[in-house]
Amino acid sequence: MLHTLPAHELNKKLDAKEISSEELSAAINKRIEEVEPKVEAYNSLTGEGTIAIKDNICIDGTKTTCSSKILENYVAIYDATVVKKLKAAGAIFTGKTNLDEFAMGSSTENSAFKVTKNPWDLQRVPGGSSGGSAAAVAAGECVAALGSDTGGSIRQPAALCGVVGMKPTYGLVSRYGLVAFASSLDQIGPITKDVTDCANLLQIIAGHDAMDSTSLNVEIPDYNQALTADIKGLKVGIVKELTAEGIAEGVRQVITDSVKKLEEAGAVVGEVSLPHLDYALSAYYIIAPSEASSNLARFDGVRYGYRAEAEDLLEMYKKSRSEGFGEEVKRRIMLGTYALSAGYYEAYYGQAQKVRTLITGDFKKAFEQYDVLVSPASPTVAFKIGEKTADPLQMYLSDITTIPVNLAGIPAISLPVGLSEGLPVGFQIMGKHLDEATVLKSAYALEQLVQFNAQPNL
Amino acid sequence: MIEEKDVKHIANLARLELTDEEVKKFSSQLGSILEHVANMSELDTSKVKPTAHAVALSNVLREDKVNHEVSREKALSNAPEEEEGAFKVPRIV
Numbered sequence: 001m002l003h004t005l006p007a008h009e010l011n012k013k014l015d016a017k018e019i020s021s022e023e024l025s026a027a028i029n030k031r032i033e034e035v036e037p038k039v040e041a042y043n044s045l046t047g048e049g050t051i052a053i054k055d056n057i058c059i060d061g062t063k064t065t066c067s068s069k070i071l072e073n074y075v076a077i078y079d080a081t082v083v084k085k086l087k088a089a090g091a092i093f094t095g096k097t098n099l100d101e102f103a104m105g106s107s108t109e110n111s112a113f114k115v116t117k118n119p120w121d122l123q124r125v126p127g128g129s130s131g132g133s134a135a136a137v138a139a140g141e142c143v144a145a146l147g148s149d150t151g152g153s154i155r156q157p158a159a160l161c162g163v164v165g166m167k168p169t170y171g172l173v174s175r176y177g178l179v180a181f182a183s184s185l186d187q188i189g190p191i192t193k194d195v196t197d198c199a200n201l202l203q204i205i206a207g208h209d210a211m212d213s214t215s216l217n218v219e220i221p222d223y224n225q226a227l228t229a230d231i232k233g234l235k236v237g238i239v240k241e242l243t244a245e246g247i248a249e250g251v252r253q254v255i256t257d258s259v260k261k262l263e264e265a266g267a268v269v270g271e272v273s274l275p276h277l278d279y280a281l282s283a284y285y286i287i288a289p290s291e292a293s294s295n296l297a298r299f300d301g302v303r304y305g306y307r308a309e310a311e312d313l314l315e316m317y318k319k320s321r322s323e324g325f326g327e328e329v330k331r332r333i334m335l336g337t338y339a340l341s342a343g344y345y346e347a348y349y350g351q352a353q354k355v356r357t358l359i360t361g362d363f364k365k366a367f368e369q370y371d372v373l374v375s376p377a378s379p380t381v382a383f384k385i386g387e388k389t390a391d392p393l394q395m396y397l398s399d400i401t402t403i404p405v406n407l408a409g410i411p412a413i414s415l416p417v418g419l420s421e422g423l424p425v426g427f428q429i430m431g432k433h434l435d436e437a438t439v440l441k442s443a444y445a446l447e448q449l450v451q452f453n454a455q456p457n458l
Numbered sequence: 459m460i461e462e463k464d465v466k467h468i469a470n471l472a473r474l475e476l477t478d479e480e481v482k483k484f485s486s487q488l489g490s491i492l493e494h495v496a497n498m499s500e501l502d503t504s505k506v507k508p509t510a511h512a513v514a515l516s517n518v519l520r521e522d523k524v525n526h527e528v529s530r531e532k533a534l535s536n537a538p539e540e541e542e543g544a545f546k547v548p549r550i551v
Contacts, residue, residue, distance in 0.1 A: 077532045170512040184511045211526070213518040214511070282495035293472060300473070302545050304536035313550045318475040330474060334465070334484055335491060337472040351498045353508030358501070360509060392487055393494055409512020433513075 002027040003140030004455060006193040007050070008200060010143060024143075025049060028094060032141045035458050038122055040114045041136040042095045043067060049092035052142035054133050056103055057188065058177040059083050059093060066179050067111035068101045070299050070306045070324030080177020081212070082146060082188050082205045089204050094142045097132030101326045102296065103153055103181045105129050106398045109389055110328045117385070118161060119456040120423050124382040127157030133191045134161040138456055144192040144201055148178055150185045151284055152377075152402025155414035158191055159377035159426020162416040162454065164198045164443070165191045169434045170409035171216035173202075174209035182291035183214070185284075185406040195415060195444045199223035202436065218434060226437035231445040232266035234438075237370035239430075241277040242401045248380045250420030255376050258417040258427050261449040262442075272370060274362035279355045280404040285396055286339045286352035287407075292329075293336030299324065331392060356407050363408045367432045372442050375401050377414035377426030401428060411436045413443045417450045424454070459489035 002010065002024055013019045025048045036042060043055045044063055053059060056066045058076035060083075065071045079087065086093075100110035108116045108131025116131045118124040119139040126135040130147030134157035137145050147154040149167035158165025166189045173188045180186060190201035203224070208217040238259060243252060263269045301307035301320030308319035325333070339348035366373055379401060388395045405412040410433050414426035427446065431439035465485045469476045476484065530543055539546040 074536055077528060077535060171515075210520065214513070214515060216513065276501075279498050279501060282498045285491060286495055286498075297473075301538060302547055303533075305538070307538035310548055312548050314473075316548050317473045321473055322475040325474075327480075330476075330480070331484065331487065333472050333474065334468055335488055338460075338464075338468050338488065338492075341468065341471060347499070348492075348495070350508060351501075351503060352495075353510060354503035354506040355498050355501060356509040357506050358503070360512075393490055396491075407512070 003031040006197045007143045008196045025092065028142060032094065035139050036141060038117065038458065039119055039135050039139045039141065040116050041097055041132040041139065041141055043098050043113060043132070045095035046093060049094040050143040051086060051091045052094045052097050052133055052136045052145035053083065054099055054130050054145070054147050055096035056099060056148060056179040057083060057146060059096070062096065064096065064179065065113070066102045067099045067113055068324065068326065068329070069112045070320070072112070072306065074304055078177065081174035081209045083177060085205050097130070097136055097145060099132055100129035101329050102179065102292070103129040103148055103150055104292070104328050104332055106152070106156060106395055107383070107388065108132060108157070109385065110326060112326050115385060118382045119458055120162060121382065123384055124423070125160070125385055127160035127378070127382065129153040130165070130191060131157045134158050134163055134165065137161070137163045137191050137193060139458060144190060144197050146188055146205070147191045148186055148188050149406065150182050151288060151406050152399045154189045154191060155377045155402050155412060155426065155428060156399065159414045159416070159424065160382040162424030162452070162456070163191055163193060164195055164413065164415045165189065166198050166202065166413040167405060167411060168202060168206065168436060169216070169411045171214050172206050172411070172434065172436070174207070174212040174215050176209055176211035180295040182288040183295060184291060185288060195440060195447045196227060198413065199227055199440045221437050223437060223440055226441040227444040228441060229445045229448045231262065231442060234267040234372070234442060235370045236262055236267045236269045236442070237272035237366055237373045238269065239277070239373050239375045240271050240273045242375035246379050246397070246400065247376055248420070251376050251378070251380060251425050254418035254420055254425040255427060258446060258450060259374065262446060265445060265449055270370070272366045272373065274359070274366060274404070276355065276358040276362050277404055280359055280407060281396065281400055283352040283355040283359065284403045284407060285335070286348050287356065289332040289336035290339050290349050291336070293333045293340065296329070296333055328392070359404055360408045363404070363410060371438055373430040375428045377401060377428035381420050381423035381425060405430055409433065411439050413439050415443050415447055416452045417446065418452065419454060460485055460492065
């Protein structure tokens with residue numbers, strides 16, 4: 001059962017020569033052949049390897065589709081920095097995983113190609129937008145994966161699929177080679193089977209990169225050293241606004257039980273209010289679409305991507321974009337264009353940027369009292385396929401617990417801590433700017449305390 | 459609701475061509491999203507500075523020299539149409 005083991009345990013077996021890397025690669029490939037027809041996590045497969053990459057991150061010479069018709073035949077001409085770093089560390093890739101088109105969505109149902117299923121219940125969504133990566137890790141179709149997180153796109157699918165997912169501090173990991181959605185919010189991060197793997201994978205991909213001008217030039221600590229279960233005196237703040245109304249009762253129960261365990265282990269737990277969180281979703285759904293409408297202007301049918309037949313240039317732009325983009329992408333481009341257009345800019349985009357300042361301020365204040373803040377990573381367990389597709393606003397509301405973190409640019413992790421209705425519940429731990437170490441330490445301690453060993457039955 | 463003529467205007471700015479059905483749908487969906495985000499106006503932000511980026515970075519400069527080269531062949535490898543080493547587009551005027 002090699003496909004169920006985390007990378008750090010597999011590495012021990014490899015080092016002890018109990019298994020060879022070829023055997024491991026073959027075992028993962030066999031698992032893919034068995035379960036991929038049911039899960040549909042991948043857009044493309046290599047037939048070897050152990051690490052899966054979300055299909056909005058470039059691998060030189062490989063299709064990078066963003067699960068969009070407009071990039072269906074796009075072949076990347078360079079490696080993303082994270083890919084380069086993984087290759088240098090010896091990684092071989094299993095393939096590219098499915099996502100909501102251009103990472104816009106919370107269920108992976110917005111893919112132009114296929115709907116990825118939740119390995120725990122094939123009638124349900126894996127979350128999104130990194131649903132393919134999270135499902136692949138949960139199903140054993142890879143050892144670990146990379147995702148991207150703009151408003152929760154790593155943490156929410158990790159929560160719904162019962163795996164670990166982390167969004168690092170904005171700027172810790174280079175975005176070079178990640179197809180841009182909302183540049184001030186996007187961040188690449190690990191999706192893994194446990195917290196140790198998460199720390200190790202983050203160690204590989206973190207670091208300054210001259211190719212990303214928003215990349216931070218800071219020293220990267222040894223994250224593995226943070227993985228001690230000693231949390232005596234750790235100050236843990238439960239975020240009041242993210243545990244109140246709108247959170248499913250079963251989810252709340254599992255989260256409360258986990259907080260108790262932290263307390264029993266010596267953590268000092270209190271409740272903290274972030275008064276502006278009620279406005280976070282609003283600010284996000286103006287800022288992210290605004291940035292997206294600008295970023296996606298590059299898809300014009302000229303240099304790459306889908307081109308429609310047309311008589312003149314303007315018609316070509318319009319037809320290529322209208323035929324190439326799916327409904328959610330069009331909706332967000334429209335929303336962003338509206339928010340940035342003359343007469344509305346101040347009321348929407350300008351106000352959203354100010355609300356962002358207020359939310360960042362709330363976090364700063366809370367972190368004066370607490371080392372980490374906690375909440376559910378998703379208000380509900382995995383929902384049914386098709387349940388929220390008719391009403392975009394309902395779908396947006398499923399990001400309520402993850403979005404504030406992106407607005408503030410801080411690190412956060414989701415780890416599985418229990419089941420509700422037979423489905424995994426993700427526990428979110430948020431940390432201070434660049435304090436991944438404390439987030440990982442807290443997550444590691446909680447992981448030891450809850451001993452979540454359930455596996456999906458595929 | 460936002461008016462259908464506004465939806466059409468925005469679509470034109472975004473270089474999108476919407477079907478009548480899409481115009482109808484977006485007019486109601488964008489309307490309800492905008493209604494939801496309108497709660498931001500409750501906040502007095504007259505003394506709040508806007509945040510454009512999660513991390514305040516000043517201009518990041520590098521030496522003005524070529525240090526990353528994409529070959530012409532690679533740059534053109536995904537072109538829908540090319541001619542004589544350049545991207546080809548339909549008539550502009």
